[in-house]
Amino acid sequence: MPESTESLLSLVPKAEAVQSMKDFKSDQEVRWCPGCGDYAVLAAVQGFMPELGLAKENIVFVSGIGCSSRFPYYMNTYGMHSIHGRAPAIATGLATSRRDLSVWVVTGDGDALSIGGNHLIHALRRNVNLKILLFNNRIYGLTKGQYSPTSEVGKITKSTPMGSLDAPFNPVSLALGAEATFVARTVDSDRKHLTEVLRQAAEHNGTALVEIYQNCNIFNDGAFEVLKDKDQAKEAVIRLEHGQPIRFGADLGQGVVRDPATGDLQVVPVTPENESRILVHDAHSASPTTAFALSRLADPDTLHRTPIGVFRSVERPVYDTLMAEQLDSAVERYGKGDLGQLLTGNDTWTVVG
Amino acid sequence: MTSQVSSEAGEALVGEQRNAPATAQNGTEKEVRRLDRVIIRFAGDSGDGMQLTGDRFTSETASFGNDLSTLPNFPAEIRAPAGTLPGVSSFQLHFADHDILTPGDAPNVLVAMNPAALKANIGDVPRGGEIIVNTDEFAKRAMAKVGYATSPLEDGSLDGYRVHPVPLTTLTVEALKDFGLSRKEAERSKNMFALGLLSWMYHRPTEGTEAFLRRKFAKKPEIAEANVAAFRAGWNFGETTEDFAVSYEVAPATRSFPAGTYRNISGNLALSYGLVAASRQADLPLYLGSYPITPASDILHELSRHKNFGVRTFQAEDEIAGIGAALGAAFGGSLAVTTTSGPGVALKSETIGLAVSLELPLLIVDIQRGGPSTGLPTKTEQADLLQAMYGRNGEAPVPVVAPRTPADCFDAALEAARIALTYRTPVFLLSDGYLANGSEPWRIPEVDDLPDLRTRFAGGPNHTLDDGTEVFWPYKRDPHTLARPWAVPGTPGLEHRIGGIEKQDGTGNISYDPANHDFMVRTRQAKVDGIDVPDVEVDDPDGARTLVLGWGSTYGPITAAVRRVRREGGAVAQAHLRHLNPFPKNLGEVLKRYEKVVVPEMNLGQLATLVRAKYLVDARSHTQVNGMPFKAEQLAAVLKEAIDA
Numbered sequence: 001m002p003e004s005t006e007s008l009l010s011l012v013p014k015a016e017a018v019q020s021m022k023d024f025k026s027d028q029e030v031r032w033c034p035g036c037g038d039y040a041v042l043a044a045v046q047g048f049m050p051e052l053g054l055a056k057e058n059i060v061f062v063s064g065i066g067c068s069s070r071f072p073y074y075m076n077t078y079g080m081h082s083i084h085g086r087a088p089a090i091a092t093g094l095a096t097s098r099r100d101l102s103v104w105v106v107t108g109d110g111d112a113l114s115i116g117g118n119h120l121i122h123a124l125r126r127n128v129n130l131k132i133l134l135f136n137n138r139i140y141g142l143t144k145g146q147y148s149p150t151s152e153v154g155k156i157t158k159s160t161p162m163g164s165l166d167a168p169f170n171p172v173s174l175a176l177g178a179e180a181t182f183v184a185r186t187v188d189s190d191r192k193h194l195t196e197v198l199r200q201a202a203e204h205n206g207t208a209l210v211e212i213y214q215n216c217n218i219f220n221d222g223a224f225e226v227l228k229d230k231d232q233a234k235e236a237v238i239r240l241e242h243g244q245p246i247r248f249g250a251d252l253g254q255g256v257v258r259d260p261a262t263g264d265l266q267v268v269p270v271t272p273e274n275e276s277r278i279l280v281h282d283a284h285s286a287s288p289t290t291a292f293a294l295s296r297l298a299d300p301d302t303l304h305r306t307p308i309g310v311f312r313s314v315e316r317p318v319y320d321t322l323m324a325e326q327l328d329s330a331v332e333r334y335g336k337g338d339l340g341q342l343l344t345g346n347d348t349w350t351v352v353g
Numbered sequence: 354m355t356s357q358v359s360s361e362a363g364e365a366l367v368g369e370q371r372n373a374p375a376t377a378q379n380g381t382e383k384e385v386r387r388l389d390r391v392i393i394r395f396a397g398d399s400g401d402g403m404q405l406t407g408d409r410f411t412s413e414t415a416s417f418g419n420d421l422s423t424l425p426n427f428p429a430e431i432r433a434p435a436g437t438l439p440g441v442s443s444f445q446l447h448f449a450d451h452d453i454l455t456p457g458d459a460p461n462v463l464v465a466m467n468p469a470a471l472k473a474n475i476g477d478v479p480r481g482g483e484i485i486v487n488t489d490e491f492a493k494r495a496m497a498k499v500g501y502a503t504s505p506l507e508d509g510s511l512d513g514y515r516v517h518p519v520p521l522t523t524l525t526v527e528a529l530k531d532f533g534l535s536r537k538e539a540e541r542s543k544n545m546f547a548l549g550l551l552s553w554m555y556h557r558p559t560e561g562t563e564a565f566l567r568r569k570f571a572k573k574p575e576i577a578e579a580n581v582a583a584f585r586a587g588w589n590f591g592e593t594t595e596d597f598a599v600s601y602e603v604a605p606a607t608r609s610f611p612a613g614t615y616r617n618i619s620g621n622l623a624l625s626y627g628l629v630a631a632s633r634q635a636d637l638p639l640y641l642g643s644y645p646i647t648p649a650s651d652i653l654h655e656l657s658r659h660k661n662f663g664v665r666t667f668q669a670e671d672e673i674a675g676i677g678a679a680l681g682a683a684f685g686g687s688l689a690v691t692t693t694s695g696p697g698v699a700l701k702s703e704t705i706g707l708a709v710s711l712e713l714p715l716l717i718v719d720i721q722r723g724g725p726s727t728g729l730p731t732k733t734e735q736a737d738l739l740q741a742m743y744g745r746n747g748e749a750p751v752p753v754v755a756p757r758t759p760a761d762c763f764d765a766a767l768e769a770a771r772i773a774l775t776y777r778t779p780v781f782l783l784s785d786g787y788l789a790n791g792s793e794p795w796r797i798p799e800v801d802d803l804p805d806l807r808t809r810f811a812g813g814p815n816h817t818l819d820d821g822t823e824v825f826w827p828y829k830r831d832p833h834t835l836a837r838p839w840a841v842p843g844t845p846g847l848e849h850r851i852g853g854i855e856k857q858d859g860t861g862n863i864s865y866d867p868a869n870h871d872f873m874v875r876t877r878q879a880k881v882d883g884i885d886v887p888d889v890e891v892d893d894p895d896g897a898r899t900l901v902l903g904w905g906s907t908y909g910p911i912t913a914a915v916r917r918v919r920r921e922g923g924a925v926a927q928a929h930l931r932h933l934n935p936f937p938k939n940l941g942e943v944l945k946r947y948e949k950v951v952v953p954e955m956n957l958g959q960l961a962t963l964v965r966a967k968y969l970v971d972a973r974s975h976t977q978v979n980g981m982p983f984k985a986e987q988l989a990a991v992l993k994e995a996i997d998a
Contacts, residue, residue, distance in 0.1 A: 013843075026850070028862065057845045062681070073850050073863065078842040080684060081852025082677075083707050089674035093681025093689070094842075097640050097665060101685070101842050119677070122670035323665060330660035337662030339633050340800045343626055347561065347617065348797065349418050351610040 008129050008205045008318065012058050012102045019050035026076040037188035037214035038068055041135065044194045046075070052102070052202055059102045062091040064111035067142050068135035068214070071106040085116025088123040091130050096320045102202070105132040109150040110140050113169050117149075120209075121178040126319040127206035134171055134211045135188075139220035152301045157219075172295040172311055175209045176288045182208035183291065184310040188215060189228050193239075193308065200310055206318045226303050238297065240309030245278040246294075248305075255279075256297070265293040267305060283313045383592070384599045385556075390449030391603055392457035393551065395544075396474045397466030399433050399442040402544040407444025409548055409565065413557035415617035415794055418605030419448040422909065424456035424982070425790045429647065429730040436490075436498050441473040452609035454909040454916075456791065458984040462554075464547055466490065466521070469499045480513040485550070487543065489522035517596055521546055528586035532579045542583035549587025554600050559588065611796065618795040620759035620788035621648070624718065625655035627766025629662050632688045634767070635774055635806035639664045640687035642678035644671055644697065647730040648786040649720040652692045672700035676717070680704060683713040684851075686810060686841035688770060692718040695737045696727065702745050705779055707853045709749040709877065712828075712837045714773035714780075716766075717741075717751075721785040723980045732980025733786035735905055736956035741781040742934055742963070748874045750881040753781040753933040757908035759788050760795035765931065767804055774808045776884055777836040783933070785955075787982045788906045811838035811847055816859070827851060827861040835880035886932040888939040893926035895919065899996045900947035902972070904930040904960050907953055907983060914988035923996050933960070936967070944970045951975055951995045953988055 024046040032038045049059070059077040063069035065084035072079030082090050087105045095103040112120045112134050123130060139157070140146040146159040150171065154163035175183045182204040186197040194212065201208035213224045226236045238248045238256070246256040247270060255270040255278035268274060285291070291312040298306040331337075393410070397403045404425055414421050424445040433440030447457035462483045465471035467490040478484065491504055505511055506518055525546040529539040545566070552559055563581050570577035591597045618626075632639035643653045645668070657666040665682070669675040676691040683689035693701065698719050708715045721737045723729025741753050752772050756765035762784055773780040814823035815838060827849040828837050840847040849861060857864035858872055891900070892915075903911045908929050915927045928943060930936070944950055944964060950972040952961040958974035965972050975991050977983055 028850075055843075055845070057848055058843050060684075060842050072852070075850075077848050079850035079852075080681075080711070081850065081854065082680075083703050083853055086673060086677045086704065089669065089677030090681035090684075092669075092674070093640065093642055093667065093678030093683075094685045095681075096667060096678070097638065097682040097687045098685040098842065118670055119674055122674065323667075327660045327663060327665070334661045337629070337659060339630060339662075342629065342659070342662075343797050343800070344614065345616050347412055347416055348614050349416055349616075350614050351418070351607055351612050 007203060008099070008321070009052070009054070009102065009203065011099050013055040013100065015053050015055050019053065019056070021047045021050060023056060024049045024076050026074050028073045030074050031070065032067060033218050035217040036067070037137065037216070038071070038135065040188045040191065041068075041133070041194065041212055041214060042071065042074055044191050045133075045198065047191075048195050048198050051199070054102055058100055059104070060091075060094060061104045061106055062087045062094065063106040064108075064116055065142070066108040066111045066140075067216075068106055068108045069111060085111055085114070086119060087111070088116065088119040088130065088132065092123055092126070092128045095129050096323050099129070099320050099324060103130050105130055107132060107134050109134065109136045109138060109148045109171070113149040113171060113174070121174070124175055124178040124180040124207050124209065127179075127181050127316050128319045129206055129321075131201050131204075131208045132210065134209060135214045136171060136211050137214045137216040137220055138168075138223050139216050141216045141219050145219035168300055170295055170298075170300065171209070171211045173292060176292045176295060176312060180209050180312065181206045181314050181316045182310070183312045184209070185211040185213070185306075185308045187213045187224060187227055187308060197310065200313065204313060206316060224303065227306055227308075236304050236306060238305055238307040240281050240283070240294065240307050240311065242281055242283040242310065242313075244281055246281050246307075247278060256294070265290070265297060267297070283310045285312075286314065288312055383597075385602055386599055387602050387604065389451060389603065390447065390453060391462065391555065391601065392445065392447045392460045393462045393464070394443055394445040394460035394474060394477070395464045395547070396441055396443040396470035397544070398435050398469070399428055399430065399440050400435065401442070401466050402541075403442045403444050403466070406544045406548050407446060409562050410551060410557065411446055411617060411792060412561055412565070413552060413559070414446065414448045415615075416561055417558055418607060419450065419603055420452050420606040420609060420794060421446060421448040421617070421792075422453055422456045423447075423792045424787070426981075427731055436467055436469050436495050438469050438473050438499055441470050443470070443474060448603060450604040450606050452606060454913040455982065455985055458986050462551075464551065466543070466547070468496045468501055468505075471505060472499045472501065475511075478514065481515070483515045483517065484511065485517045485519055485547070487521035487547075488518045489520045519550070519590075519596075524586065524590060525583050528583055529579050532575060532582070534575075534579060538576075539579065542580050545580045545583040546587035546590070549584040549589075550591045550597075551587075552584075553588040553591030554597065556600060556602050559584070610794070613796040615794045615796055617792050618760055618763075619790060619792040620756065620762045620784055621651040621720070621790070622655060623760050623795065624756070624762035624766050624782070624784060624789075625652050627763040628652075628656065628690055628716070628770075629659055629664065630763070630800075630803055631767050631770035631806055632662065632664070634803050635688050635770060635808060637686065637688040637808075640679060640682035640689045641666045641692065642669055642675040642682070642689070643667070643692045644669050644675045646672070646694045646697050648722055648789045649692045649694050649697075649718065651789065652718065652720075672697040673704060676701040676704040676715075680708055680711070680713065680715055683708075683715050684711070684842070686839070688716075688774070689714070690716040690718060692720070694720050694722050694730075695724045695740065698737060698740055698744065705751060706745040706747065706749045708779040709745070709751060710853045710856075711851050712777045712877075713839070714777055716769050716773055716780055716782060718782045718784065720789045721783060723978070729980045731786065733906065733982060734955050734978060734980065735783075735785055735907070736959065736978070737783060738904075738933060738956065738959040739962070741783055748878060750878050751779050751781055751934065752776070752881055752884055753783060755783040755905040755931060755933055756788060757905060757929060757931065759791050759793050762788060763795070763798075767806070768931070771804060771806055772884055774806055775836065776834055776880060777839055778881065783905060785906050808839065810844065811840035812844065813846065825849060826859045828856055829859050830876075830880075835876060835883060882935050884935050886935060886937055889928050889930060889937040889943060891926055891928045891943055895924035897924035897926040897996075898947060899924070899949040899951065899992070900926045900928060900944070901951045901953065901992055902928050902930070902944070902960070902964070903953055904933055907955065910983035910985050910988055911953055913985035914983075914992055917985060917989040918992050918996070921993075923993055925992050925996060930960070933963075940964075941968045944968050944972070949973065949995055949998070951992060953977075953983060953991065955983070
């Protein structure tokens with residue numbers, strides 16, 4: 001049986017004793033601004049890790065630069081706080097050389113999508129066994145409030161007093177376009193949902209991209225309020241669950257259907273007549289087309305009709321596995337390397353003293 | 354005639370005929386003359402296969418046992434416009450019956466496959482030299498293309514040279530007429546005809562080339578046989594045609610080589626082998642993160658072929674990801690390497706700074722080429738020294754090691770790995786295009802004689818707190834080397850976090866404390882300054898007053914120039930640096946011993962700037978930045994001038 005259909009988590013040694021959240025807290029004082037959404041994500045991750053039951057010395061968090069990238073300092077695992085945008089590249093070197101490690105990348109919207117955009121898309125297309133947590137607060141926090149590549153058009157910030165001009169990235173659309181095999185979105189304040197998405201990401205073979213909407217209460221407070229406020233969220237949030245019809249709103253009165261004329265998706269009030277046409281979410285669909293269409297439902301300005309959950313989760317050969325297999329097959333074909341033979345080569349001559 | 358050999362000095366009188374003609378001219382046998390050394394240059398269109406021709410002649414020469422040195426020279430374009438001057442590709446080979454140091458200043462023999470090749474190279478051939486031209490290519494249009502109004506073969510402009518006009522294309526097509534090839538296909542073998550002719554002229558063994566052709570075209574046996582036939586036709590042409598009355602012997606250089614088994618090797622191949630050897634000697638898996646760039650890509654190609662040595666090669670999306678992946682692998686316990694050239698180093702600078710801060714072993718291989726910017730991708734230069742020394746933000750010292758010859762790239766790679774692993778630091782290995790593509794005989798080392806590079810990963814706590822608790826401190830240093838422990842993920846109890854923010858001494862925790870930063874900056878510098886490197890050796894048999902100091906690939910030309918000066922009675926001392934950072938401990942004392950110090954470099958005086966700043970010596974810079982190695986004759990003149998001044 002090809003290894004790629006087995007869980008790659010089985011390559012990571014298990015913890016000997018039962019773990020608790022406390023085991024994953026480092027001795028470092030957490031230094032985010034009071035009220036920052038990062039605290040909730042940190043707590044969710046520390047709370048979830050014992051569930052995996054992995055030896056914590058075999059877990060590594062690698063981050064870039066930005067507020068969220070301080071994350072590794074607070075995890076009592078191995079960790080590297082690297083340089084701006086490069087965490088996916090560094091993590092690729094680690095994951096491909098050490099398949100016995102569970103490697104996590106923590107990054108932000110500026111780190112992953114602006115300065116590090118290149119590394120992100122290439123990690124995704126290669127399907128390196130990395131779990132990427134992309135904290136999206138739609139603003140630059142650490143440099144004190146410039147607009148980011150996910151900020152809405154017209155954003156008034158310190159660097160754009162007359163409004164930002166550039167169209168934002170939709171990280172889920174971007175990841176799907178970059179051949180990602182696992183793409184999900186969740187929200188910092190929804191611990192239960194966040195944990196469920198982390199669980200699925202951890203179990204995925206290959207690169208998992210999890211976009212986490214995260215509130216920056218200093219420079220972009222309330223950016224995701226519409227998704228968090230109980231009354232508004234009903235109409236704004238579309239919860240994706242594999243195998244379930246895509247319905248939302250009060251009494252699940254809204255549903256997503258495919259427009260037979262264009263093939264695009266649209267939201268309609270659910271009626272007895274159209275109920276059977278409501279799209280059933282299939283995260284495992286081989287084609288990313290519908291996942292992409294779902295990612296386009298949200299209004300980038302108001303965030304109305306924002307799907308959360310796992311958009312796509314499919315199996316594709318994992319780069320690290322393929323690389324290891326090439327090494328094995330080279331040994332099978334040529335035998336284990338003999339340095340003396342290599343240095344000697346085929347064309348030699350001898351000088352007798 | 355002694356003009357077969359130019360005036361570069363060897364040990365023997367150059368151009369001397371060691372013996373009387375070995376074979377008498379009796380009408381059937383041709384005259385054979387003995388030479389002590391020869392410089393041949395093959396030149397043609399970039400599509401003519403001149404590099405392959407040169408490589409084959411080199412292999413024949415190596416297996417014959419001559420000492421040799423080569424200089425491939427080709428345009429950056431893959432197929433530059435045919436028949437133009439910028440499209441000319443050449444390969445120069447110097448071989449001898451004694452030890453030689455350079456590919457030679459001026460060719461004794463030029464093989465010109467077309468008018469462009471003749472025009473681009475004739476200026477380098479001294480009068481009296483032999484020129485073999487492919488007359489078939491000297492049509493009016495082809496000559497006009499490179500600015501010949503009249504044919505140089507007929508207008509007297511080649512008077513004073515010994516010209517052999519040979520219709521190479523026609524003869525090749527004729528020789529292959531029974532192979533059923535199209536004219537175009539047959540013409541392609543003309544380089545093998547030329548190789549055959551030259552192989553006859555210089556008594557080269559031919560079995561190797563025939564075996565090579567059959568291997569190379571194993572899937573197209575008819576092409577293989579056609580090439581073998583063209584090669585043999587060239588040989589027979591030399592033997593039967595009256596125009597080639599003399600052939601030459603250059604005896605094996607047996608006496609100048611220590612006993613051992615030898616092969617021919619280029620710098621990039623030797624460097625690749627050095628990395629594989631270092632991985633074995635360190636007992637660590639080799640991980641290369643790289644992005645293709647001339648003239649470094651050969652190392653990526655070579656290492657990717659050795660996966661059965663546990664070598665992982667990762668072709669990254671860009672230069673930054675190449676070094677990023679390498680650094681990630683270093684964190685995980687691999688012997689990590691990134692390979693590039695100057696423009697790539699510029700992109701990697703921030704990650705090199707991170708590696709300085711993380712204090713992890715990492716090799717940065719820079720095969721220097723002409724700069725700035727894209728510069729001259731296929732030509733050589735030594736202008737990245739200051740970039741390697743200082744090209745980062747903050748105080749970010751990185752050790753620098755430079756090989757001196759193609760074969761020395763092997764030892765230099767092992768030495769760079771030793772420093773990286775012992776001191777837990779990124780290390781620059783500064784080769785260049787001349788070393789990368791040039792080749793020379795290499796005495797194959799015994800694997801058992803290679804240095805032991807094994808290192809220890811941290812295995813447990815290394816510090817006791819005041820309350821008696823045993824803890825692991827990632828930045829608690831070895832008191833002798835100042836290296837920090839290498840604690841790789843997967844080791845229980847040593848979980849720790851590192852990063853580019855300044856760290857507290859010992860604990861490695863984030864620290865913005867002013868005194869701590871001052872201490873850490875000075876400690877990182879002290880670690881690099883304290884690296885144990887061998888003293889620089891000085892070659893000074895005559896008690897000279899002038900010292901010539903070099904580094905890297907200028908070793909061959911400088912040494913050849915020094916020999917020349919000494920032969921003419923001049924006294925000059927020579928020292929050559931392998932370690933550019935830190936400098937050998939005795940360098941200051943050596944420099945102060947001499948009244949004059951001359952520093953030849955293929956840049957605008959970067960080493961000279963460093964030694965002037967550090968040792969307050971009035972070093973005189975002699976520089977050349979034309980993309981080519983120094984010529985020994987010109988360097989000798991510079992040295993003589995310095996001695997006499």
